[in-house]
Amino acid sequence: MSDTSFSADVTIPSDLSEARLIQDRIEEALQSSAYGERDIFAIKLAVEEALVNAIKHGNQMDPDKQVHVSYQITAERFDVRITDEGPGFNPEDVPDPTEDDNIERPCGRGLLLIRGFMTDVQYHGRGNVVSMYKLRNGQEEY
Template identity: 35%
Template sequence: MQSRHVLELPNDLGAIERSIEYLLERCRDVGFDEAKLRLNLRVGVAEALANAMMYGNRRDPGKRVVLEAWCGPDEVRIRVTDEGHGFDPGALPDPTLPDNRARTCGRGVFLIRQLMDRVEFNDRGNSIEMVLFRPQDGRRAAAAS
């Protein structure tokens, strides 16, 4: 069983948690792995939505964020698109380097890359697509990369 969902969200940080809970339920409905939903999917969607609202749309309440999801028992695919000008995801510093560890920001995309199985940005840099696969036997849920 598979399902597709499209949510057009206001540029409001309060909408993030509600959207995540909705998506988690839809993914549970189709039987996707609970541990990967609880940590990996939650982190991926939360960070992507927060980045879209704060940095992509620059907190502009007149803008929207589109969250698309394809949920299946073996694979969950999520796309988050904002109305901003985009950014260069290759230019982000590694927050785990000793000089960067005490920085107060810059961990969102890093966590997405660590916890989602596949991550791609569009050329403009205002849309991120993330995929999670059903975990292999014996594989830790968190060890997506």
């Protein structure tokens, strides 16, 4: 197995199209590192949800605020840390969208998907920093 690794540290404005460019770069790097399609889908989805949360809910789309993204890809795992400049939040306060009372609510599923697709997810500080990783070829049952 190759032990090549790739890392990047990027700062973007609160702009979803900039987030897409990062997504594309991460996807290319994962493909270069020969990650499988299933892992790539999971990572892309989790990063998409986390970036949308940071830009929309964290920075409230404020063009004066930025999002910092640092990620690392090794043969074994993908790590990413996303920091926004918003007030943060407590993940415990987010209602469980799988509860009967919430299941038909049209939003609030991003965090659930991040947790479902990544191996581990942690929030830091006031809740404006999320770090997560996924083991390659993760055997977790979704």
